[in-house]
Each structure stands twice: as structure tokens, then as C-alpha cells.
Amino acid sequence: MAPGALDAGRLRTLQGVGMLCGLTAGAWLGAAEAPTKLVTLGLSPVVISLSMVIGVFLARWTLPALIQGTSYVAADLRQAPHLIVWAVLAGCLWAVANTLTIFAVRDVGLSIAFPLWNSNSLLGILWGIIFFKELRGADWRRWAGVLGGALLMFAGATALALASAAQVPARDAARGIAAALGAGVLWGTMYIPYRKAYLTGMSPLSFITFFTVGELGMMAALALTYSGGLSPLWSQLAGARHVLFWLLAGGFVWVIGDLFQQYAVKYAGITRGIPLSNTNQLWGLLWGILVFGELRGASQSVLAQVIGGSLVMALGAGVIAMSSVSKSEHASWQKAAASEGERYGVDPEYTRSRIAGESASIVRRRTWIDWLVVTVATATIIGFALIARAPQIEIAWARAAVLVIVTLGMLALAGVRLWRATRFN
Amino acid sequence: MRDGASPEQYCPRNAGRPMSDNLREHKSGSWLGLVLRDVQFWVPVAVLIGGLLVLRWIS
Numbered sequence: 281m282a283p284g285a286l287d288a289g290r291l292r293t294l295q296g297v298g299m300l301c302g303l304t305a306g307a308w309l310g311a312a313e314a315p316t317k318l319v320t321l322g323l324s325p326v327v328i329s330l331s332m333v334i335g336v337f338l339a340r341w342t343l344p345a346l347i348q349g350t351s352y353v354a355a356d357l358r359q360a361p362h363l364i365v366w367a368v369l370a371g372c373l374w375a376v377a378n379t380l381t382i383f384a385v386r387d388v389g390l391s392i393a394f395p396l397w398n399s400n401s402l403l404g405i406l407w408g409i410i411f412f413k414e415l416r417g418a419d420w421r422r423w424a425g426v427l428g429g430a431l432l433m434f435a436g437a438t439a440l441a442l443a444s445a446a447q448v449p450a451r452d453a454a455r456g457i458a459a460a461l462g463a464g465v466l467w468g469t470m471y472i473p474y475r476k477a478y479l480t481g482m483s484p485l486s487f488i489t490f491f492t493v494g495e496l497g498m499m500a501a502l503a504l505t506y507s508g509g510l511s512p513l514w515s516q517l518a519g520a521r522h523v524l525f526w527l528l529a530g531g532f533v534w535v536i537g538d539l540f541q542q543y544a545v546k547y548a549g550i551t552r553g554i555p556l557s558n559t560n561q562l563w564g565l566l567w568g569i570l571v572f573g574e575l576r577g578a579s580q581s582v583l584a585q586v587i588g589g590s591l592v593m594a595l596g597a598g599v600i601a602m603s604s605v606s607k608s609e610h611a612s613w614q615k616a617a618a619s620e621g622e623r624y625g626v627d628p629e630y631t632r633s634r635i636a637g638e639s640a641s642i643v644r645r646r647t648w649i650d651w652l653v654v655t656v657a658t659a660t661i662i663g664f665a666l667i668a669r670a671p672q673i674e675i676a677w678a679r680a681a682v683l684v685i686v687t688l689g690m691l692a693l694a695g696v697r698l699w700r701a702t703r704f705n
Numbered sequence: 706m707r708d709g710a711s712p713e714q715y716c717p718r719n720a721g722r723p724m725s726d727n728l729r730e731h732k733s734g735s736w737l738g739l740v741l742r743d744v745q746f747w748v749p750v751a752v753l754i755g756g757l758l759v760l761r762w763i764s
Contacts, residue, residue: 462756
């Protein structure tokens with residue numbers, strides 16, 4: 281066995297956890313759309329995006345403080361301080377992409393925009409192969425599984441888009457499509473910093489704390505620019521205060537999904553983790569149809585397209601999930617990790633142990649800072665909840681409860697397995 | 706140590722360390738420069754600029 285190589289059992293465990301995290305990410309990223317559907321006011325795209333990002337910011341500091349403690353995050357960053365720059369850059373990419381998606385939904389509708397920006401997984405796979413030696417050393421079946429599965433998912437997503445395209449009037453198709461594709465390219469490229477961090481060995485919980493600084497900074501700059509300054513932006517936010525809670529909640533739920541997506545990238549790689557987390561489209565559709573009554577009264581052919589597209593997408597996800605990383609491919613990952621560590625002078629033992637999901641002797645302890653972060657975030661969310669208005673939209677509560685239970689069940693399952701296998705490293 | 710001497714007297718901290726460890730100490734002060742010299746860094750930067758231009762066009 282090569283030095284630092286994982287034994288077959290450990291590799292299988294990490295792969296399984298990575299795949300499960302990808303699927304759980306899909307469920308939570310899809311569920312994040314539900315609170316935003318409750319907002320029917322004519323808010324500007326940047327105000328919606330900024331409000332979600334504020335919720336995202338709160339969650340991205342609260343969860344690491346609760347799970348690992350900020351001292352763990354600080355110790356992690358001391359090992360690889362260069363990743364702060366990469367994290368901030370990734371956050372900027374995310375903020376611009378998220379804003380573009382809101383313009384895309386406005387101009388061509390969710391059904392067309394969603395599969396277009398979900399093409400990010402194809403670009404992510406390309407970057408994974410080019411920059412991080414993913415799929416190197418893999419046999420042809422794994423290549424076919426990953427690429428075929430990703431293409432199946434893309435085809436399924438396109439079928440879902442076509443199914444309801446006629447129901448959404450396109451305001452400005454060219455701009456909407458450019459926005460959706462632009463978001464896909466930005467998100468697909470965002471996986472470069474993700475993979476860079478996780479090959480080095482950083483915990484996703486540490487990475488996201490600086491990721492969100494870029495996210496909030498870029499989003500605030502965009503909101504100030506496109507709203508015409510601080511005063512108009514403030515008055516728009518004040519006017520929307522009764523619905524801000526739903527957007528914050530959407531952002532918070534989204535972060536849980538994104539966190540699992542990051543663990544999926546860490547332990548299953550971009551080529552497997554991202555396509556699996558892109559099953560969020562299926563979950564978004566489930567919420568839309570079952571809870572919010574979308575596609576009600578649709579023709580048989582539209583329903584057939586929806587069911588067919590969903591099955592093809594699920595099949596693609598299944599094919600990818602079965603294309604696990606072989607030992608020879610994992611050896612290529614380790615070579616990429618070693619060259620990354622050498623480039624930035626990271627302790628090889630830190631990288632080796634963290635890739636294996638071990639703690640690299642960093643001690644977890646919570647301080648008053650952690651409790652302060654959690655208290656401030658909780659108080660902010662409760663404050664907005666108290667002034668929130670009940671949604672004026674028909675909701676099938678029983679079905680919503682079933683989906684919530686299933687989504688929480690996936691969170692519990694993936695969370696327990698991730699904790700047992702990696703202690704959230 | 707049986708004679709009470711510290712381990713460093715027999716094995717100084719820097720002795721026998723891999724070259725990458727020394728390189729790490731040398732590089733730790735200039736990690737920002739290393740990021741800027743990393744070709745992979747400029748791919749997301751270029752995409753970010755492109756995204757901002759698309760946003761400017763559609764809004």
C-alpha cells in the first residue's frame with residue numbers, strides 16, 4: 281500500500297458517506313425553495329437575493345459554532361490560511377450566480393431556468409478531471425457511469441423544463457437564458473475552490489465561515505449598486521420586512537443542503553457529489569406539485585413528461601452513485617492533494633489525516649464566542665419571525681409534513697453516518 | 706531520556722525533517738503571493754468578472 285493510502289474498507293465508508301451527503305444535499309437544497317415560494321410580493325431580485333444571503337450568513341456561522349466551535353475553525357485556518365482567499369472568492373461566485381438565477385426565473389421561469397443552471401455539474405466534472413485528477417485511473421465503467429449519469433440527469437432536467445415551459449410566459453427569453461447559463465458556469469466553477477479546500481483537508485464547516493464573508497460582501501455590493509444606494513435599499517428592505525423571515529428561512533435551509541454538498545465534494549469528489557446534489561430539482565418539483573399545487577390541471581402529456589423526466593434524472597443519479605471511486609483513482613486524488621500541499625506548504629500529515637476523515641489532533645472546545653454567535657443568530661431569526669405575515673398561498677399541510685419528515689430523516693441518517701465516519705471533519 | 710537530557714540534545718528539531726517541512730515554513734509568510742501565482746486561481750476570477758458583466762447586461 282502506498283504511504284498514506286486508505287485501506288479498501290475505509291475508502292468504501294468515506295465514499296458511501298459522500299454519496300449519502302450528495303443525496304441529502306439534493307433534498308435540502310430542493311426544500312430551500314419552499315419558503316421562497318411563499319413570497320409573492322413584487323420584490324426586486326437583488327433584495328430577494330440579499331435577504332436570502334443574510335439568512336445564509338447567519339446559518340454559516342451558527343452551524344460551525346454549534347457543531348465544532350469557532351476555535352476549531354481558527355485552528356483549521358491556521359493550517360491553510362491561503363484557503364481564506366479561495367473561500368471568499370467562492371462566496372463571491374455564489375452571490376453573483378444566485379442573483380443571476382433570480383433574474384433567470386423572472387425572465388424565463390423556474391422550469392426552464394433550473395435545468396440550465398443545473399448544467400453546472402457538467403462543468404464541475406470537467407474541472408474535476410482537468411485540475412484535480414478525478415477519474416484518473418478509473419476504469420471505463422466508472423467513466424461511463426459518471427459521464428453517462430450526468431448526461432442522463434441533464435436530459436431528465438431538460439424534459440422537466442419542457443414539461444412546464446408553455447405555462448410560463450417568457451419576458452425576455454435571451455436574457456433569461458443567458459442569466460441561467462451564466463449562473464451554471466459560475467456555480468460549476470465555484471467547485472474549483474471547494475475541491476481545492478477539501479483536497480488540502482479543510483473541514484467544510486471551517487471553509488463556509490469565510491465563504492460566507494465573500495457571499496455577503498459581494499451581495500451587499502450588488503444590492504447597493506442595483507438599488508441605487510443605501511437609502512433606497514434600506515427602504516426596500518423595510519418595506520419587505522413582513523416577508524423577510526421566509527427568505528431568511530430559505531437561506532438557512534439552503535445552507536444545510538449546501539453543507540452536505542460540500543461534504544459530498546470532499547468525500548465523493550466533484551464528479552459524484554455535485555450531480556447527486558443536483559437531484560434538488562426533483563425535490564423542488566415534489567414540493568411544487570404536492571404542497572403548492574403546481575401543474576394542477578396540466579395535460580396528460582405534460583404529466584407524462586414530468587414523470588419521465590424525473591425517472592430519467594433519478595436513474596442518472598443512481599448510475600453515478602454506483603460509480604464509486606476505485607483505489608487507483610483515489611491514489612490520483614492523493615497525488616493531487618500532495619501537489620496542492622506542496623504548492624502552499626501545508627503540513628502533509630494534516631492533509632493526509634483530513635482526507636481520511638480524521639481530526640489531525642485539533643481539539644474541539646466551545647467558548648463564549650460560539651454561544652454569542654448562536655444567540656445573536658437565533659434572536660435575529662426569532663425577531664423576523666415575530667413580524668412575519670402568514671403566507672397568502674394555498675398549502676397542502678399534510679403533504680408538507682410528510683416531506684418535512686422525509687427530509688429530516690435524511691438529515692438524521694446522513695448526519696449520524698457522517699459523524700461516525702469523520703466526526704464532521 | 707535516562708540521563709535527564711532533553712530529546713533535542715540528541716535530535717534537534719530541524720534534524721532529519723523532510724524538505725517539505727522547511728519549505729512550509731518558508732512559504733507560510735507569502736501565501737497570498739502563492740495564491741496569485743496559482744494559475745487555477747485566475748479561472749474563477751475570470752468567470753466571476755464574466756458573471757458580473759452578464760449581470761450588468763441583463764439588469
